[in-house]
Amino acid sequence: MRLLPWHKPHLLVRPNNLKLRKLNTMEYFIQQLINGLTLGGMYALIALGYTMVYGVIQLINFAHGEFFAAGGYVGAIALAYFAGIGYMDSHPVICLTASFMIAMAYCAYLAVGVEKIAYKPLRKNSRLAALLSALGMSIFLSNGMMLTQGVYDKVYPGELFQGRFDFGMVTISYLQIMIVSLTACLLVGLNLLVFKTKIGMAMRATAQDKTMSALVAIGSNKIISLTFAIGAGLAAAAGIMYGLYYGSVKYDMGFVPGIKAFAAAVLGGIGNITGAMIGGLIIGMVEIFGAGYISGEYKDVFAFIILIGVLYFKPNGIMGENIDDTRV
Amino acid sequence: MIQEFKKVWKQYTIGMVWLLGLLWPMLGIHADGTLTFQKTITIWSYILAGSFVCFMIYIMKSGSSFKFIADPVSRAANGVKSASAALPIWVWITVAVVLALIYPQLAGRYGTDVAITVLFYICLGLGLNVVVGLAGMLDLGYIAFYGVGAYTYAILNVTYGLAFWVCLPLSALSACIAGCIVGYPTLRMRGDYLAIVTLGFGEIIRIILNNWMTLTNGPNGILGIKPIGIFWPMFENGFTFEHIWVKKLQFFYYFALGLVILTIIGVHRLNLSRVGRAWESIREDETAAELMGVNTFIYKLLAYAMGAVFAGMAGAFFAARMKFVSPESFTFLESAMVLCMVVLGGMGSIPGIILGVVALIALPEIFRELESYRMLVFGATMIIMMLFRPAGLIPAKRMGTRSEEKEG
Numbered sequence: 001m002r003l004l005p006w007h008k009p010h011l012l013v014r015p016n017n018l019k020l021r022k023l024n025t026m027e028y029f030i031q032q033l034i035n036g037l038t039l040g041g042m043y044a045l046i047a048l049g050y051t052m053v054y055g056v057i058q059l060i061n062f063a064h065g066e067f068f069a070a071g072g073y074v075g076a077i078a079l080a081y082f083a084g085i086g087y088m089d090s091h092p093v094i095c096l097t098a099s100f101m102i103a104m105a106y107c108a109y110l111a112v113g114v115e116k117i118a119y120k121p122l123r124k125n126s127r128l129a130a131l132l133s134a135l136g137m138s139i140f141l142s143n144g145m146m147l148t149q150g151v152y153d154k155v156y157p158g159e160l161f162q163g164r165f166d167f168g169m170v171t172i173s174y175l176q177i178m179i180v181s182l183t184a185c186l187l188v189g190l191n192l193l194v195f196k197t198k199i200g201m202a203m204r205a206t207a208q209d210k211t212m213s214a215l216v217a218i219g220s221n222k223i224i225s226l227t228f229a230i231g232a233g234l235a236a237a238a239g240i241m242y243g244l245y246y247g248s249v250k251y252d253m254g255f256v257p258g259i260k261a262f263a264a265a266v267l268g269g270i271g272n273i274t275g276a277m278i279g280g281l282i283i284g285m286v287e288i289f290g291a292g293y294i295s296g297e298y299k300d301v302f303a304f305i306i307l308i309g310v311l312y313f314k315p316n317g318i319m320g321e322n323i324d325d326t327r328v
Numbered sequence: 329m330i331q332e333f334k335k336v337w338k339q340y341t342i343g344m345v346w347l348l349g350l351l352w353p354m355l356g357i358h359a360d361g362t363l364t365f366q367k368t369i370t371i372w373s374y375i376l377a378g379s380f381v382c383f384m385i386y387i388m389k390s391g392s393s394f395k396f397i398a399d400p401v402s403r404a405a406n407g408v409k410s411a412s413a414a415l416p417i418w419v420w421i422t423v424a425v426v427l428a429l430i431y432p433q434l435a436g437r438y439g440t441d442v443a444i445t446v447l448f449y450i451c452l453g454l455g456l457n458v459v460v461g462l463a464g465m466l467d468l469g470y471i472a473f474y475g476v477g478a479y480t481y482a483i484l485n486v487t488y489g490l491a492f493w494v495c496l497p498l499s500a501l502s503a504c505i506a507g508c509i510v511g512y513p514t515l516r517m518r519g520d521y522l523a524i525v526t527l528g529f530g531e532i533i534r535i536i537l538n539n540w541m542t543l544t545n546g547p548n549g550i551l552g553i554k555p556i557g558i559f560w561p562m563f564e565n566g567f568t569f570e571h572i573w574v575k576k577l578q579f580f581y582y583f584a585l586g587l588v589i590l591t592i593i594g595v596h597r598l599n600l601s602r603v604g605r606a607w608e609s610i611r612e613d614e615t616a617a618e619l620m621g622v623n624t625f626i627y628k629l630l631a632y633a634m635g636a637v638f639a640g641m642a643g644a645f646f647a648a649r650m651k652f653v654s655p656e657s658f659t660f661l662e663s664a665m666v667l668c669m670v671v672l673g674g675m676g677s678i679p680g681i682i683l684g685v686v687a688l689i690a691l692p693e694i695f696r697e698l699e700s701y702r703m704l705v706f707g708a709t710m711i712i713m714m715l716f717r718p719a720g721l722i723p724a725k726r727m728g729t730r731s732e733e734k735e736g
Binding site: 059073081085102117122127128130136138139140141144145262263266297298300304305307308312 | 464
């Protein structure tokens with residue numbers, strides 16, 4: 001079996017801080033904090049899709065991790081295309097922005113179709129049926145990507161954002177700054193959209209009560225499509241960031257980050273947007289610190305343990321409102 | 329006909345255009361800065377042709393323009409059904425068992441090998457059926473118990489030299505304990521949370537198998553597991569029992585068959601028992617079941633543990649068959665595959681699951697050249713079954729009569 005990116009602990013601790021041999025220094029701690037912030041931001045972006053979809057239709061969208069992977073692939077394809085026609089050297093920022101736009105639009109397009117095909121007809125059926133359909137969609141999409149893109153890692157152009165700042169022993173790469181600031185922009189934008197606009201109000205109303213919001217002339221089908229589109233767009237942005245950060249994407253890369261992001265959504269209280277952001281950051285931090293201080297091999301286990309612990313002791317999450325039995 | 333299905337036609341057309349838009353960026357944009365349409369259009373037209381045929385069949389079937397074919401077919405099917413009902417069920421079971429017994433004599437080495445895989449998956453599918461089909465809990469980490477069973481036998485055999493028949497109950501026991509450990513904290517949750525937590529537990533067990541170098545030898549796996557040893561009567565110099573290893577594939581087949589028959593009987597009896605009824609009531613309505621005095625937590629834990637026991641026994645046989653175990657055999661995709669078999673055949677239905685396993689293991693063996701499309705087809709099968717026939721190919725018979733059916 002080829003090792004997957006998240007099975008390579010040496011990639012997790014970025015090469016530029018391998019020089020930090022002493023684990024118990026303040027510099028190491030700060031370095032891990034920065035790495036955790038970068039990773040946590042990506043998890044937060046993915047977790048938002050889970051939590052928003054769960055908020056409106058109470059379904060765990062298993063295929064969400066595949067939207068993330070598809071975003072990574074489309075970003076790689078777009079960046080490679082721009083490099084191929086020679087725009088990359090002259091206008092790198094425009095190319096990168098365009099790649100983000102293309103990948104987010106593509107995944108939104110994908111997600112809306114997926115919802116119409118696999119989830120919408122099952123909305124009235126049992127939860128088990130919708131869940132199995134989502135699982136089937138996840139397998140279908142990841143294998144579809146494998147068939148069109150090949151089984152091997154697709155390499156991201158590596159010359160982007162090579163520079164970095166050095167503060168003594170702590171280094172921050174330009175890439176990390178870009179990822180963190182872009183994540184922050186997306187999160188703020190989403191918050192504004194959900195809490196300050198009419199569309200956001202309609203989304204919140206649909207999440208609270210579908211029948212009632214239909215009575216005040218909110219088209220729930222449109223809102224559900226929109227929710228899927230926004231969630232997938234954010235996941236696609238996270239996919240490109242992941243590809244840039246780790247250097248490559250693979251067809252089944254959506255699986256493990258998908259579960260971790262779900263753990264983040266549960267930790268924050270599923271259905272709660274602010275909670276998903278905080279949960280994503282916590283999961284990212286726990287993973288990085290767990291890998292750095294406890295064990296690199298078991299880094300995937302920490303997120304699962306948090307998930308199980310939260311569900312056992314506080315199933316509503318840290319920000320969640322009380323969930324009655326019909327929703328759990 | 330066109331008028332009648334106007335809406336469906338519209339949806340179909342939109343869907344195909346959507347697919348075209350989905351395929352092109354993946355296939356038509358190249359790293360050297362060129363855009364091509366040739367490959368996309370070719371693949372898309374294949375899909376279009378295939379789906380168009382299916383779509384036409386679907387429309388004509390629901391538009392009853394297939395009467396001239398459908399009527400004789402359904403009449404023949406009814407004839408077969410009544411004929412099969414005329415014979416008692418044990419005749420059919422005897423025929424199936426006899427066929428299964430003589431199968432390795434007819435099939436070659438390769439055929440027997442495939443049949444053994446089918447038998448393993450039948451055992452896994454029936455075990456998962458206890459959890460998903462009877463008790464109605466979605467378990468996505470099921471293959472981990474298979475792994476626990478296989479590793480228990482491998483470690484006990486290689487390190488301590490224990491024989492297979494000693495390890496088989498120990499494998500079942502350790503899988504059962506693992507099931508209880510996983511089940512105890514998770515079974516208070518409902519539905520979809522349970523699915524994702526079992527998935528997480530399955531991954532945790534796989535990661536532990538992968539990283540606990542001293543016990544499991546990590547990703548390299550454990551080599552040199554002994555096959556099944558039995559005492560076989562020999563008549564050469566008097567009547568003695570001689571110890572022999574079951575190395576021949578055809579010989580092993582009968583042991584796997586025995587395991588499957590045991591599992592079928594076990595699951596069938598469980599389904600008919602008081603426990604089975606309790607599971608069914610939990611599946612249908614957990615709150616109502618609790619009100620009627622069913623201790624839902626204990627019964628759910630029991631379902632989980634029973635499922636794990638079957639998987640653990642199958643795992644021990646798997647280790648004895650392969651003589652090698654590694655964490656790669658117990659990934660999430662295997663869980664999804666077993667689940668797909670259960671869903672395809674029909675949750676809760678024993679003949680359905682056997683059919684599902686045969687369809688999903690034996691058919692890909694026939695279409696060897698389409699190997700890479702296998703998982704794609706599995707995923708699509710799950711979606712299509714949920715959309716059009718959620719009860720599976722052979723739906724489970726429900727026990728007893730229900731008041732609403734009586735009135736209707």
